[in-house]
Amino acid sequence: MNSLTDQHLLRDYTERRSEAAFAELVRRRVDFVYSAALRMVRDAHLAEDVTQGVFVALAQNARQLTGRPVLSGWLHRTAQNLAANAVRSDVRRRAREQEAAAMNELLAPNSDAVLEHIAPQLDAALGELSDAGRDALLLRYFERKSAREMAQTLGISDEAAQKRVSRAVERLREFFAKRGITVGASGLVVVISANAVQAAPAGIAAAICSAAVVAGTTAATVTTAISTKAIAMTTLQKAMVATVFAATVSTAIYEARQASVLRDQLKILQQQQAPLAARIQELTRDRDQTERQLALLNEENGRLNRNTSELLALRAEVIGLRSRAAIAATPEDPMQSAAKLLVERIKILQEKLDATPSAKIPELQLLTARDWADAAKGNLGTENDFRTAFSTLRDWAVRNFLQRMSAALHKYKETHNDDVPLDLSQLKPYFETPPSDEMLQRYQIVSSKVLPSFFAEGRGGQEWSVTLKEVIDGDNDALFELGRNGGVGSASYRDVTALKVLQPAMQAFMANAPTNAGGRVSFSPQQLLPYLNTPEEKAAYEKLTRSKSPDLK
Numbered sequence: 001m002n003s004l005t006d007q008h009l010l011r012d013y014t015e016r017r018s019e020a021a022f023a024e025l026v027r028r029r030v031d032f033v034y035s036a037a038l039r040m041v042r043d044a045h046l047a048e049d050v051t052q053g054v055f056v057a058l059a060q061n062a063r064q065l066t067g068r069p070v071l072s073g074w075l076h077r078t079a080q081n082l083a084a085n086a087v088r089s090d091v092r093r094r095a096r097e098q099e100a101a102a103m104n105e106l107l108a109p110n111s112d113a114v115l116e117h118i119a120p121q122l123d124a125a126l127g128e129l130s131d132a133g134r135d136a137l138l139l140r141y142f143e144r145k146s147a148r149e150m151a152q153t154l155g156i157s158d159e160a161a162q163k164r165v166s167r168a169v170e171r172l173r174e175f176f177a178k179r180g181i182t183v184g185a186s187g188l189v190v191v192i193s194a195n196a197v198q199a200a201p202a203g204i205a206a207a208i209c210s211a212a213v214v215a216g217t218t219a220a221t222v223t224t225a226i227s228t229k230a231i232a233m234t235t236l237q238k239a240m241v242a243t244v245f246a247a248t249v250s251t252a253i254y255e256a257r258q259a260s261v262l263r264d265q266l267k268i269l270q271q272q273q274a275p276l277a278a279r280i281q282e283l284t285r286d287r288d289q290t291e292r293q294l295a296l297l298n299e300e301n302g303r304l305n306r307n308t309s310e311l312l313a314l315r316a317e318v319i320g321l322r323s324r325a326a327i328a329a330t331p332e333d334p335m336q337s338a339a340k341l342l343v344e345r346i347k348i349l350q351e352k353l354d355a356t357p358s359a360k361i362p363e364l365q366l367l368t369a370r371d372w373a374d375a376a377k378g379n380l381g382t383e384n385d386f387r388t389a390f391s392t393l394r395d396w397a398v399r400n401f402l403q404r405m406s407a408a409l410h411k412y413k414e415t416h417n418d419d420v421p422l423d424l425s426q427l428k429p430y431f432e433t434p435p436s437d438e439m440l441q442r443y444q445i446v447s448s449k450v451l452p453s454f455f456a457e458g459r460g461g462q463e464w465s466v467t468l469k470e471v472i473d474g475d476n477d478a479l480f481e482l483g484r485n486g487g488v489g490s491a492s493y494r495d496v497t498a499l500k501v502l503q504p505a506m507q508a509f510m511a512n513a514p515t516n517a518g519g520r521v522s523f524s525p526q527q528l529l530p531y532l533n534t535p536e537e538k539a540a541y542e543k544l545t546r547s548k549s550p551d552l553k
Helices: 006-016 019-041 044-060 071-106 111-128 131-142 147-154 158-178 185-195 202-226 235-329 334-354 362-366 369-376 383-415 424-430 493-501 503-512 525-531 535-547
Strands: 443-446 465-468 478-483 488-492
Touching (some): 019 071, 044 071, 111 158, 111 185, 147 158, 158 185, 334 383, 362 383, 369 383, 424 443, 478 493, 493 535, 503 525
Antiparallel strands (some): 443 465, 478 488
C-alpha cells in the first residue's frame, strides 16, 4: 500500500470504504498537517484539534478530492481555515472570560439585594418584549454575543443590533420601574449579565450528552436500515467524535468548577468588605458631625468677635460720657480728666489690635507713646474707625523704620564709596539698633522707582529704591519708598496707579516750574492743569484731588 498514490488511496476509501487506505493517508500527512497547525495557532492542544478537524474534513470531502493531483495544498488550506476559526474562537472565549471577571468586579455589595427583586419578574419582563428585542437581548447578555455576532445571527447591521439591545434594556427598566423597582439601565445590564445564566450541575450535562449520543445512535441505526447506500462511520471518525465529546465535557466541567470557585471567592470578599463598609460609614458620620460642630464653632467665633467689637465701641462711648461728666463735675481740673480719657482710649485701641492679629506688623514696636495717643484721638465707634486707626499706626511705624534705614544707608555709603547695597541684609550692621529679620524681610530693593512722584525730597532721577513688598490694607495704607539719597516718600496705595498716569504731566511741569530762593520747587495741584493732555490724565487728576492724595498737596 506504500506504493499507492494519494489519489489511489482516496479512491479506494470512497469506493470501498477502506479504513486501511484512509489510515495510510493519515500516517503520510499527519506530521505535515500538525506542523502547519502548530505554526498557526502556537498551542499544541489547539493544534491537535485543528489536525483532527482537517482529517475529518478530508473524510467528508474525499470523493471531490480523488481527481486532485496534489493533496497537500488542500490539506494546508483547510488547516489554515480551521486554525483561523480556532484562534477566533479562543479569542472570543478569553474575551467572554475577561468580561465575566470584569462584571464580577463591578458588582456592588448590594447587587444581591437588587437581584432578589429583579429575578422573580425577569422572565415575565422578557415575555413583554417583542420577539426582535427579546432575541437581541438574549444573544447579547445571556449568550454573551458581540455586536458583530448578533448582527450576523439576526441578519442586520452592527449598529442596528446594538440599538435593538439598547431599546430592549430600556423597556425592561420601564417594566421594573412600574413595579417599584428603581434601577438604572447600566446597573440592570450588570445584574442581568452576571446572574441571568447560572452554571448547571456537572452531572446533568454528562447525562444529557449521553442521552443525546444514544438517541443519535438510534436515529443513525434507523436511517441505515431505511437507506441502503448510507456510509458507515469509520474507526477514525468514531475516535475523533469520542475525543471531541470528551474534550467538550471536560471543558464544561472545568468551566463550571471555575465559576463556582469564583462565586465562592466573591462571597468571601464581600463578607470581608462588610466590616470595612460599616467602618467607612461610621467614619463618614463622624466626619459629618465634626464638620457641623466646626461650622457651629466658626459661627460662635464670629458672633463673639462682633460682640467684642461692639463691646469696645460701647466702652469708648462710656469713657467719653464718663470723661465729660467728670469734667463737668470738676471744672477746676479738666486736663486731668482728658488725660484719663485718652489713656482709656489707648487701652481700647491696643486691645482691639491684639484681637486683630492680621492688622499687626513687626514695625509697630517702634511706635512711641505719643504715636499711640495721636492715633487714639480719632473716632473709635465703628469697625471702620478702628481700621483707619490701625492703618495710621502702620504708616507711622513704616515711616519710622525707613527713617532709621535712611540713617543706616548713609553710613553704608560712606564706607563703600557712595555705592548702595545689593541686599538689605548688608545694611543691618549699620542700624543704631539692628532690626529683626522678620522686620527687614518685609522690604525689597527695586531697580526702578515705585512711586511716580517728582517732588518728594531726595528722590528725583534715581534707579535704586527700597519699598514694602506688600501692604496690609490696600484701601487705607500708604506705599512708602526710600530713595538712593535717603529721602522717604509715600503715596496712598490705591493712588499709585493714578500717579503713574500723571507721570508725563509731572515731568513737563518739573521741566518748566520756577524754584524759590532755596532752590526748591513751589507746587500746587492747580499748576498741573496746563500739562494734562489726555482724558486719562484728567481722570487721574480728578481722582487724586478728590482723594486728597499727599502727592498733590
